Amino acid sequence: MPSRARTERRGGQTFIEAARRDQIVAGAIAVLAEEGYGGASFARIARRVGISPGLISYHFANKEDLVGAVVAQVTEALEAAIADRTGAASDHHAALRAMVEAQVEFFAAHPSEVNALGTIRNNARDTATGAKAALAHRAAATARLERFFRDGQAAGDFAPGDARLLAVTTIGALEAVPLELATRPETDPAHYGRELATLLARTAGAGAGGVPNGVGFHGGHDA
Amino acid sequence: MPSRARTERRGGQTFIEAARRDQIVAGAIAVLAEEGYGGASFARIARRVGISPGLISYHFANKEDLVGAVVAQVTEALEAAIADRTGAASDHHAALRAMVEAQVEFFAAHPSEVNALGTIRNNARDTATGAKAALAHRAAATARLERFFRDGQAAGDFAPGDARLLAVTTIGALEAVPLELATRPETDPAHYGRELATLLARTAGAGAGGVPNGVGFHGGHDA
Amino acid sequence: MPSRARTERRGGQTFIEAARRDQIVAGAIAVLAEEGYGGASFARIARRVGISPGLISYHFANKEDLVGAVVAQVTEALEAAIADRTGAASDHHAALRAMVEAQVEFFAAHPSEVNALGTIRNNARDTATGAKAALAHRAAATARLERFFRDGQAAGDFAPGDARLLAVTTIGALEAVPLELATRPETDPAHYGRELATLLARTAGAGAGGVPNGVGFHGGHDA
Amino acid sequence: MPSRARTERRGGQTFIEAARRDQIVAGAIAVLAEEGYGGASFARIARRVGISPGLISYHFANKEDLVGAVVAQVTEALEAAIADRTGAASDHHAALRAMVEAQVEFFAAHPSEVNALGTIRNNARDTATGAKAALAHRAAATARLERFFRDGQAAGDFAPGDARLLAVTTIGALEAVPLELATRPETDPAHYGRELATLLARTAGAGAGGVPNGVGFHGGHDA
DNA sequence: AATGAATGAGCCTTCATTCAT
DNA sequence: TATGAATGAAGGCTCATTCAT
Numbered sequence: 039m040p041s042r043a044r045t046e047r048r049g050g051q052t053f054i055e056a057a058r059r060d061q062i063v064a065g066a067i068a069v070l071a072e073e074g075y076g077g078a079s080f081a082r083i084a085r086r087v088g089i090s091p092g093l094i095s096y097h098f099a100n101k102e103d104l105v106g107a108v109v110a111q112v113t114e115a116l117e118a119a120i121a122d123r124t125g126a127a128s129d130h131h132a133a134l135r136a137m138v139e140a141q142v143e144f145f146a147a148h149p150s151e152v153n154a155l156g157t158i159r160n161n162a163r164d165t166a167t168g169a170k171a172a173l174a175h176r177a178a179a180t181a182r183l184e185r186f187f188r189d190g191q192a193a194g195d196f197a198p199g200d201a202r203l204l205a206v207t208t209i210g211a212l213e214a215v216p217l218e219l220a221t222r223p224e225t226d227p228a229h230y231g232r233e234l235a236t237l238l239a240r241t242a243g244a245g246a247g248g249v250p251n252g253v254g255f256h257g258g259h260d261a
Numbered sequence: 262m263p264s265r266a267r268t269e270r271r272g273g274q275t276f277i278e279a280a281r282r283d284q285i286v287a288g289a290i291a292v293l294a295e296e297g298y299g300g301a302s303f304a305r306i307a308r309r310v311g312i313s314p315g316l317i318s319y320h321f322a323n324k325e326d327l328v329g330a331v332v333a334q335v336t337e338a339l340e341a342a343i344a345d346r347t348g349a350a351s352d353h354h355a356a357l358r359a360m361v362e363a364q365v366e367f368f369a370a371h372p373s374e375v376n377a378l379g380t381i382r383n384n385a386r387d388t389a390t391g392a393k394a395a396l397a398h399r400a401a402a403t404a405r406l407e408r409f410f411r412d413g414q415a416a417g418d419f420a421p422g423d424a425r426l427l428a429v430t431t432i433g434a435l436e437a438v439p440l441e442l443a444t445r446p447e448t449d450p451a452h453y454g455r456e457l458a459t460l461l462a463r464t465a466g467a468g469a470g471g472v473p474n475g476v477g478f479h480g481g482h483d484a
Numbered sequence: 485m486p487s488r489a490r491t492e493r494r495g496g497q498t499f500i501e502a503a504r505r506d507q508i509v510a511g512a513i514a515v516l517a518e519e520g521y522g523g524a525s526f527a528r529i530a531r532r533v534g535i536s537p538g539l540i541s542y543h544f545a546n547k548e549d550l551v552g553a554v555v556a557q558v559t560e561a562l563e564a565a566i567a568d569r570t571g572a573a574s575d576h577h578a579a580l581r582a583m584v585e586a587q588v589e590f591f592a593a594h595p596s597e598v599n600a601l602g603t604i605r606n607n608a609r610d611t612a613t614g615a616k617a618a619l620a621h622r623a624a625a626t627a628r629l630e631r632f633f634r635d636g637q638a639a640g641d642f643a644p645g646d647a648r649l650l651a652v653t654t655i656g657a658l659e660a661v662p663l664e665l666a667t668r669p670e671t672d673p674a675h676y677g678r679e680l681a682t683l684l685a686r687t688a689g690a691g692a693g694g695v696p697n698g699v700g701f702h703g704g705h706d707a
Numbered sequence: 708m709p710s711r712a713r714t715e716r717r718g719g720q721t722f723i724e725a726a727r728r729d730q731i732v733a734g735a736i737a738v739l740a741e742e743g744y745g746g747a748s749f750a751r752i753a754r755r756v757g758i759s760p761g762l763i764s765y766h767f768a769n770k771e772d773l774v775g776a777v778v779a780q781v782t783e784a785l786e787a788a789i790a791d792r793t794g795a796a797s798d799h800h801a802a803l804r805a806m807v808e809a810q811v812e813f814f815a816a817h818p819s820e821v822n823a824l825g826t827i828r829n830n831a832r833d834t835a836t837g838a839k840a841a842l843a844h845r846a847a848a849t850a851r852l853e854r855f856f857r858d859g860q861a862a863g864d865f866a867p868g869d870a871r872l873l874a875v876t877t878i879g880a881l882e883a884v885p886l887e888l889a890t891r892p893e894t895d896p897a898h899y900g901r902e903l904a905t906l907l908a909r910t911a912g913a914g915a916g917g918v919p920n921g922v923g924f925h926g927g928h929d930a
Numbered sequence: 931a932a933t934g935a936a937t938g939a940g941c942c943t944t945c946a947t948t949c950a951t
Numbered sequence: 952t953a954t955g956a957a958t959g960a961a962g963g964c965t966c967a968t969t970c971a972t
Binding site for chain 6: 498500501535
Binding site: 520521522523602603606607608623645646649650652653655656657658659661664667676679680683684686687689 | 741742743744745746825826829830831832846868869872873875876878879880881882883884887890899902903906907909910912
């Protein structure tokens with residue numbers, strides 16, 4: 039029985055279909071990162087991938103659809119990277135550190151993806167569902183972080199204060215990282231992540247039994 | 262020789278020339294804020310201002326040129342607002358607070374300008390000189406802030422630490438504010454600014470003889 | 485040697501080949517009727533039939549070819565329906581009535597087919613051989629009708645006059661029917677056909693010994 | 708004072724704007740007539756007119772808009788031609804004759820316009836308002852004709868009968884004319900018109916005191 | 931100083947068609 | 952026999968920009 043591999047499917051898609059989609063998404067990410075939102079035309083993406091522009095329309099219903107796929111892929115990868123690291127955290131300080139470090143390292147490891155996501159987010163008006171997903175992802179991340187800080191404050195791990203403000207500030211601090219890494223390539227991301235984690239821990243403040251400037255000392259967690 | 266008024270100049274420009282340029286820049290800001298970078302076409306800007314699209318090309322060499330004018334106007338206004346408030350600051354903590362509060366209040370008072378500036382910055386690849394100015398402004402602001410923090414640490418007003426990291430983090434925290442204000446219109450900007458200032462002061466840390474949460478009182482340093 | 489059935493042929497075609505062609509023609513008719521000429525793309529036809537677009541190209545050399553098949557099928561069915569009814573007619577008046585009634589009833593019974601045929605005729609320029617067949621069919625029908633009227637006039641069944649004018653007018657009157665039936669669905673087609681036959685008989689006029697409104701009874705002429 | 712002519716306006720349009728629009732509409736009519744609906748692309752129209760395709764978009768909001776302009780121009784011209792001739796008619800028979808003759812002569816004098824209108828009508832699905840206007844025009848003409856026949860029957864000028872059927876049949880007979888004239892260029896339109904008028908008068912039938920083949924002479928009815 | 935007419939490139943998308951499988 | 956991947960041309964439309972006036 040021939041050509042089995044070609045007909046096997048994953049999620050209703052042929053292998054080759056899935057491969058093309060991935061390839062196109064990758065091309066879109068690269069072009070978005072390099073040329074910006076306005077420069078990410080089907081023609082440019084197709085040229086980079088080495089296919090005809092019509093083929094993108096064949097695999098994606100819309101530009102929106104393609105942009106949505108980019109957003110989905112990048113946010114999922116980012117979420118996974120964070121989840122991987124925060125899963126083991128035993129307290130709020132450890133979790134915050136894990137999240138910050140994971141995020142910074144992801145930024146360093148996937149600069150184009152992160153850049154593309156940011157580019158899309160900043161041009162969200164254009165596309166309806168596609169790019170709004172990027173904004174929604176950010177909003178969800180902020181809300182999650184707010185809950186996390188409130189939780190930590192209730193648990194006495196963080197100093198009392200406006201958890202929303204803390205979340206927004208933390209998100210902002212993190213979002214400034216990719217440009218900094220790009221601007222100063224000599225920066226060691228791992229080190230930067232650890233330092234930023236420490237700094238943001240100080241920002242969140244120590245709870246009743248903690249120490250503001252650094253590290254708690256109960257657990258044995260680090261990043 | 263009549264029409265003297267029309268020929269009087271400031272900076273090499275006729276009055277009416279300057280007025281038109283301002284009018285067009287204002288229109289560009291509004292459209293950038295409302296329609297995003299991709300939506301800010303000459304046609305759309307001209308329609309809003311009530312002129313013909315060709316006139317924009319008459320007054321600005323390029324789209325770049327127009328974008329550059331927007332960046333210049335907004336960054337200058339922002340700088341002025343900051344300078345106004347930080348001028349009176351008597352020490353680093355006061356100066357930091359003044360800077361943060363001034364910036365947040367500027368964000369609240371001029372949402373379109375800030376939005377437009379952000380939009381341009383996020384699409385900086387497109388336009389050569391025009392939009393890169395926005396990035397350059399940010400880079401300069403970061404560098405200045407880094408110097409400020411280093412200064413403050415040397416003076417013992419801030420805790421020792423990586424001043425660059427502190428600067429980038431502070432910038433990031435500030436840049437997250439406009440979206441937060443837009444997303445939650447019920448937020449009181451003045452209050453948000455004070456809280457954020459307090460928070461960022463804690464982030465910078467208290468120096469040897471200072472108070473973390475408040476205002477120091479020794480130095481006479483500038484922003 | 486199995487699969488004999490699959491290789492049996494009619495007119496040089498496999499059974500399954502013939503079946504597919506019919507299926508595709510039927511799909512094309514439906515799509516033409518519903519979406520118009522411009523909307524009748526291979527993709528749309530294929531989707532309706534439940535096959536891949538490439539298969540249409542496999543079974544038909546061209547879009548022209550497909551359009552030609554549609555024209556052939558519909559005109560043949562129409563001719564057959566007319567022949568069925570006019571075969572028994574004993575004179576020119578009866579034959580005219582039979583033809584008109586048969587045609588109107590065919591219009592009512594096969595609205596999509598008729599619509600598709602009309603759509604093709606009205607876009608005949610596009611496709612070379614395919615759609616010109618529709619025009620040719622109309623021309624042939626007109627010529628036949630002209631001969632019929634001339635015949636009837638010679639036989640004294642119709643009033644003397646320009647047989648060509650009569651034919652063109654009759655064709656026109658018939659071609660207005662499908663839209664009328666579609667626009668006013670409450671119309672009873674059988675009744676409409678009888679009334680129209682009577683009216684057109686009056687238009688053709690009564691011959692020397694005939695009755696204008698009704699049926700003559702001499703000839704043995706065909707349609 | 709210079710360039711007066713250029714700034715004078717008619718209906719809010721510059722002269723040159725109006726001239727261009729007319730020129731484009733004329734080009735669209737020619738291309739529609741020659742290449743059919745599917746062939747009437749902006750590129751093709753522009754090439755014929757000798758302008759760039761973008762200029763069509765500059766003068767017309769849409770393809771729909773352009774198509775609508777074509778429909779408006781042709782239907783208005785046709786209506787005017789009919790009104791010119793039927794205005795003087797003193798009774799229903801005279802009015803019917805005038806209408807038929809005027810229409811046939813218009814068909815002969817403006818073959819492309821008529822062809823274009825027909826082409827648009829037959830592809831009405833594609834375009835929303837633009838082409839539906841052509842269908843609406845036909846529906847209105849039919850309704851008006853129906854009223855006319857009913858009127859004439861009430862006045863005793865036409866034989867009793869289904870006025871709707873009569874109207875639809877008359878419209879159909881008229882719509883068959885352009886193709887006949889195109890197919891047989893040797894046809895004399897004036898003669899054809901007179902003959903068709905006579906034929907359709909016979910179709911409508913003579914009223915109580917009238918003469919079937921000719922002209923009534925009593926009434927003062929309108930068209 | 932200002933208009934509005936005009937261009938040509940580029941946008942996303944759909945199309946008929948081809949071809950390896 | 953049938954699929955689905957792929958192409959290249961063409962579609963309408965918007966854009967920044969130019970230029971005569």
